[in-house]
Amino acid sequence: MVPLVSQMNPDASTVAAGAPIEVDLTPIAEGQDIKVFWRGKPIYISHRTKKQIEEARAVSVSSLPDPQSDEQRVKPGHDQWLVVVGICTHLGCIPIAHEGQYDGFFCPCHGSVYDTSGRIRQGPAPTNLAVPPYTFVSDTKIQIG
């Protein structure tokens, strides 16, 4: 029985291919964002503008559907970098960046709207866009995973 079920799990080559990746941030200008793939998932890396950061921090945390402050979602000292898994927490579609009334992300499938911190503001999605595990290797390089 165990083998019959266990074989459905990711095989060893898939697991090995899911090793951490490094991303160089130098080419991303302020206000731009890139999409990279890690473990088959799109990861948005946004270089936010001052205005966007201020917008994200101006809102009262307790009024959010999934209360989380912007500081909790970025690495200290690297406030301009937002790294989120680009998968809508509703049913897995990919939200479009720089769309929607909060200048964050907008999911075209069922109309969920996220702000510049990737937090859910409106629509059917239950939680904020997930932040993947990552660390800053240097000021201009992150390692995801």
Added chain:
Amino acid sequence: MSGPSDFQPTNPALKWIERRLPIMGLMHSSFVAYPTPRNLNYWWTFGAILSFMLGVQILTGVILAMHYTPHADMAFKSVELIVRDVNYGWLLRNIHASGASMFFFAVYIHMFRGLYYGSYKEPREVLWILGVIIYLLMMATGFMGYVLPWGQMSFWGATVITNLFSAVPYFGESIVTLLWGGYAVGNPTLNRFFSLHYLLPFVIAGVVVLHIWALHVAGQNNPAGVEAKTEKDTVPFTPYATMKDMFGVSCFLLFFAWFIFYMPNYLGDPENYIPANPAVTPAHIVPEWYYLPFYAILRSIPNKLAGVVAMFGAIIILAFLPWLDSAKTRSSKYRPLAKQFFWMFVVVCIGLGYLGAQPPEGIYVIVGRILTFLYFAYFLILLPLLARIEKPRPVPNSIADDVLAKTGGKPAPMVSTVIALMVAGGLFLGGAETARAAEGSTKPPAQKWSFSGPFGKFDRGAMQRGLKVYKEVCASCHGLSFVAFRNLAEAGGPGYSVAQAQAFASEYKVKDGPNDQGEMFERPGRPADYFPSPFPNEQAARAANGGAFPPDLSLITKARSYSRGFPMFLIDFFTQYQEQGPDYVTALLQGYEDKPPAGFNLPEGSYYNTYFPGHAIKMPKPLNDGQVTYDDGSPATVAQYAKDVTHFLMWAAEPHMEARKQLGLQVFVFLILLTVLLYFTKKKVWANAH
């Protein structure tokens, strides 16, 4: 299926369903209350064994299909990935591959049982013909399944078998093109074979339902060959037959598990561990053992069309058996002549199987023709004749009488027949073995390997040294493309830590890309990368090596073998000797002679090797004393290098071997306990029936 059931569920919900769909009544009357003759012997448990095997094959097959890629460029690799990377993939593949052999093994016993006890006679003709249809479907399914791994034997087997249809007059060529979906066996062929290989088992399952239905209408035959007349002649299916069948299946599983865990490649062909190559035909094309008798018939007839007709005729003739044998007495027990001829027929079939594996030359052709004649003579001359001239002994009045008569002396012949059959079967398998013999070479001496036998384990030190030899010597020409750096840190491997494997990987340059500029670039290796091959493609490899292609070494120890000869291969089955590959590789690496023996004409650019088939090898002597420095003080000799690198390559060919043998031990302990328990349960259940 034997009339309306008296089964009445008591639970109101079940009652509600039963009134609308009497499925429980059907099950009850078919598999619980169904009367079975009380004198059935163990040959009758093979029906249950076959149903069980069909279930196993479908289950494992559906799972394997989740991981398999039916594409000519990827099929071979995807099978290797199943075995190497999928959780328990090696187990599932071993079950499915040896399961096919077990299925045929059981079906042959089932068929010979039917033949011996006259189970095809009135009123069971349709039952028998359905069985022949199942057998034909099984052959088609088995053949197409064998093509899927896309090794050398798969490819050339497919070529030869599909070419059979080219014998059809006028339309032959078009039929073959239609089967291939191209001008030769290729990707479209593989794709459709995969589709049909998935479909046919369900067709078989459907015909099996009809087969069982027909069986339950006519009732089971039995060793006495007289119909059940009264209640005293029968026992209810459950618990009597169920318990007996479960015990039978459990015994069969022990046999099956021996192959799965300890001899997974005993019935396979080493040639199939070489990826399909449309440019090179293997020296001997041998079908799987279960087709050998028919293959022998095909080859004994010198005319193409007649040969194909004879081969198919040999199977189709079974469907006419009920009318060819018109004797009134069913069971050969009471037919003194038929009984003897039956055993001769069994010997003829095994003989044909043996010949099917031999090269079609000299004495083998003549004997093949005689046996082919005898095969057909049995059905077309002997059985009709016997029905007229034989005087059968009186049959018992009823099954109950038969049972009472038997309780006197315990008959021993059953045991001796089993032994005789096993020896004969071994001979037959040995035939297959002999055909693989690499001609013109000396047998490599058998080495002692730490990984041989049921408790075998790899020697970490030898593997680490072997890896060093591979990296410093072999890797300049030979790839190791199915092994990833991460494998070096896996359990059962050379015993490196994850960090060591990572460091090892980073010493390699791996091609990656394209990057944002669309260019390929080189980066240090990661654990997930595979060993890079020394040449970008086969043409480059040939150009650099005097026209010879240095084979990839990932599977070399499984893709090379040599004949063990009679009776060694029989003994090998019990001793689990399966190290022909490693023995050969080690011997080859040490088998170089500076001067070929007098009279041997060595071609330009070749080297003389005692163990290489044909002796002229393109690879120069790869290893010399002191070439590789060992850190652990092991002797830096060619013999030591050869053994170490082979040890490492054996692991590379089967990284989960330790897991296989460990799980095998657990499974055997469990199965033996289960079998003993079932034996006593069965004995208890049957105690009041005797």
